[in-house]
Amino acid sequence: MSLTAPEYGAAFSPALPRRTALNRLQYLRSVGMITLHGATRSSFYALTMHGEWVLSEKPSAGLREEPAKATEDPRVFLCKPLFERKPVGYHMEFLESYQPNASFYLPLNVREHLHEIGKKTGMYAEPAGTYARHICQRLLIDLSWNSSRLEGNTFSLLETEQLLQAGAADDRAQSHEAIMILNHKAAIEFLLESIEIAAFDHRTILNLHALLTADLLQDASAEGALRTVPVGIGRSCYLPTAIPAKIEACFELILAKAQQIQDPFEQAFFAMVQMPYLQPFLNGNKRVSRLIANLPLFQRNLSPLSFVGVSEKDYTEGMLAVYELNDVSLLREVFVQAYERSTQRYTVIRGAIGEPDAFRVKYRQSIAEQVAAVVRARCSRREAVALLRRWAEEGVMEADRKKFVAVTEEVLAGLHEGNFARYRLRPTEFDAWHALWHGK
Structure with missing residues (x-):
């Protein structure tokens, strides 16, 4: 089977834009699914044997329908060269057999x-998200860095701290690796800000x-x-399976089963196993699983769980054992x-930070709302005090x-x-207020 780039784009409904089609073809070449043949004007793309295996979704010569039944330590199995480990497809029974x-x-x-x-946080009776917010700044750095590091990101911990504090301020901060780290920060903040409504949905x-x-991603529509x-x-x-309908059905089944799991650690680990195994997204599957x-x-x-001290080798071996x-x-x-x-790590940090302030916990939402109101109104210090006093007269008990x-x-x-993102402020809102507040 072979197609030209225009034929590939036209095969979709609606047809893909030329740039999107070329980006997808380039990606398929990079993962060994297709090869490019011919000169520029007459070039065409053909499936490799690897691509045919993926698209067929049927056991063929050399393709196992079910995972290997390793009688040895999985580490020993994974040490074998790739040519000694026959290709294996997505085994839906692995998901279907799991009963929450x-x-x-x-x-x-x-x-x-x-x-x-x-x-040992001592906060399990507090409102959802209290502890994570309590150690928020350290958590943002640790989880962003470690999760990115497990993807091969070369930023050091100190460089990550500087990046998260300063944002994209220099040439390296505009790099793919910097964007990955900043994206982790935004994703963690999203989970914390929506903690009451976020779910395995x-x-x-x-x-x-x-x-x-x-x-x-080259194709922004894949985000x-x-x-x-x-x-x-x-x-x-x-x-992994290449059939869109099957991907969607298994994705929904993963979510349905995850929602039913009552134990939080089993729920967390189930997501770390099944989400990357399905590979529901073009990229970023393991990152999603680590954060969710x-x-x-x-x-x-x-x-x-910030993956402190986890080696890339151990994590990769763990995932390969799941896959194969x-x-x-x-x-x-x-x-x-x-x-x-x-x-x-976080027991030590909590000891250094101290017990949470009961007053701040009690008025957490009101404080956050008033901070955001002051910033959005671009209040001076005097105006801010007046605004806060007026609001307190109406919304806070006298004592x-x-x-x-x-x-x-x-x-x-x-x-x-x-830290302004904690108050759901946009960078432009913060910058405008900050300059006025500090007289710049």
């Missing part, structure tokens, strides 16, 4: 252990993907959209060890009014370019 609250990827003793160390996952892949083209997995003989795995932890005020063997044991080891390190004004003033004094 009856099947468990994490044994009971593991779940109990994770609950014990995760609850279509809208949350698609928007999370759009934030994580913004300005990173926040299920894929309609084949993809390949580097260093693996696993061939934190949602049930955020919502229950458990210590977050449907074996979750290696990834489970990574998950548990990563969570143990994360809880140790708390003075403290409410004082605390909100403290928040305004500490507002900077590294």
Whole structure:
């Protein structure tokens, strides 16, 4: 089977724009699905054997219908050269056989252990998201850096801190790697800001993907959209399904099962296994899974999972075992060890930060709303105090009014370019207010 670029674009309904068609063809070449033949004017594209396997969705010579039944340690199996590991397609039974609250990827003793160390935040009875917001600045740096690092990002931790504080300020900050890190920050903030309504649902996952892949995909229409083209997995003989209807059906089934899982750690790990295994998006599948795995932890005020100390090699091996063997044991080891390190880190940070201020927790939403109101109105310091006092007269009990004004003033004094997103402010709104507030 062969097609020219115009024929490929015309095969879609509606037809693809020329640039979009060329971008998709370039991607298919990069993952080994097709090859380019001929001179410029008469060039055409043909499927490779790898591409034929993916599109056929049928077991053929050399393509396993089910994952290998490894009788050896999965690490030993994965050490074999690729040519000794026969290609395997998407095994839907791996998803269908999982029964929420009856099947468990994490044994009971593991779940109990994770609950014990995760609850050391001491905030599990507070409103959803209290603990994650409490350590927000450190969490933004840690999770953005570690998740990006697992994608091969070469920014150091210090460079990541500087980037998140200063934004895109120099040439390197405009790079693909910098954008990936900044996208993580935006995606984490999205989860924290929408903590009361975020869920394992279509809208949350698609928007999370759009934030994580913004300005990173050649085809912008693929941001926040299920894929309609084949993809390949580097260093693996696993061939994800390429049928759009099947991708959509399995994606919906993953969400439906995830929503039913009651244990937050099982829910988190289920997402880390099944989302990348399906590969529902053109790119960014593992990034989505790592961030959405934190949602049930955020919502229950458990210590977050920031993948501190996880090596790229161990994580990759864990995912390859899922892809080729449907074996979750290696990834489970990574998950548990990563969570143990994360809880140790944030227990220390919380001790340094101290207990949350009960007054700030009580008026958290009101403080945030008034901070945003002051900034959007571009109030001077004097105008801000007058506005806060007027609002407190109407919206705060008499005994708390003075403290409410004082605390909100403290928040305004500490507002900077590294934290204004917590108050749902746009960069232009913050910049205009900041210049006036500081007399620039």
